[in-house]
Amino acid sequence: MRACGDVDESVSEKPKNKPAKDENSVYESVKVIIQALLIAVVIRTLLFQPFNIPSGSLIPTLLVGDYLFVSKYSYGYSRHSLPFSPPLFEGRIFSSEPERGDIAVFKLPTDNSTDYIKRVIGLPGDTVQMIDGRLHINGEMVAREPAGTYRARDAFGRTTEATRYRETLPNGVSYFIIERENDRGFWDNTELYEVPEGHFFMMGDNRDNSTDSRELRAVGYVPLENFVGRAEIIFFSLEEGASGWRVWEWPLTVRWDRLFTGIE
Template sequence: MSDTKEDQSGGLWENIKVLVQALLLAVIIRTLFFQPFSIPSGSMMETLLVGDYLFVSKYSYGYTKYSIPFSPDLFSGRIWSSEPERGDVAVFRLPSNTKIDYIKRVVGLPGDRIQVTDGQLFINGEAVKRELVGSYTPEGRYSQSTDVPVYRETLPNGVSYTTLDLTPNSPGDNTREFVVPEGHYFMMGDNRDNSQDSRFEVGYVPLENFIGRATIIFFSIGEGASPLEIWKWPTDLRLERFFKSAQR
């Protein structure tokens, strides 16, 4: 009888050790390498859709206290810092509330002058190349009576991606000129008329607030469906988005 109890106790302890090791490994991977992230809004359509699940590369820009779960105030600044590049889709902590994660595209680097005029993005006084390439039909809560014009922007460094123009002459289509401070970045959503970004309350984003660079979509399901609702997979999975780049 005693041998049986000892065997059960030893088996339980082994299971606990395996569980602890698995949790530690998950924390290390999430902190140093990749963090899963889900898209909560339509601000990055059509590049990223509500229901997309993607990996964020934590090592792309180095590490800050925001790289660690629960963001303990262990240090300031970045370790092994690498600067975001123009055109990167990146996850960052909202400057006004660092408990909230945002995902947007980097369009302005430190020292840049950024302005939007009649829906056209200008960087340092030069218009960013913009051409109409088609239309898009939004799904779910973002659906509307007509298709949305799709434009392809090409930044000065050659990064190219599509943007949506939901409404002509929206509040974000004509802005003042923004001068990006040193150590900060100017972020915009690809869905230009439905994005809270650096044109509005988000403001300039400090380098310290960057979590990582979006890499690849590993799962995608129609808006309103949970990944746990397996019975909806046959109709709601967006298989064409699996393993698609999260950048463009």
């Protein structure tokens, strides 16, 4: 009888310890999740933030369906470096100005909330103008060489051949652009733009299909404070119109040759 009593006592002690173990397990799980979230927030705020490309304004450099990392530290930090752009401080800290030719993400100056991505063309104090399809900076025509053709979509969604050029900025940065309307587009002849101090002039590489600083009311000059970061690397890319969640289609829809490629 005593032996049976000992067995009954040992069995009755196990349920008493179980809730404590369950509570510890839940606590540890919650702690790990909170730590992971904090690490993700720090990385996104201070180091790198992922973006995807929804439009063709930077074709042929960036394509619709590209996913890329933007370095947040490249230009220092402003309120736009934080999620939802809280007005905690003005200006930038650890500031470094964008360089001519950088592809950068910035907050649209007209609403300070929409993310835009374009190439830095004009620096503070520069003059910028398009004349017969040719880019002029500070009165000098920017070098441009023919580089074949590129298949692009026109304003009606039809596939057409666009003329491709390699353009080289005064600081030596070189990249491809396309002229869908062969130097006869609406924005191929513009007024003379004078970039204000503390601002930058941004343009897309798809010159006839880019809403950029040439449209002063839509974009205009971009304040340094509005810069989010510099585009660094394409880490994933899907064909235009493909769905990312359909992983079984990836062998056919992923642009494998674009994965982990640097951005010029």
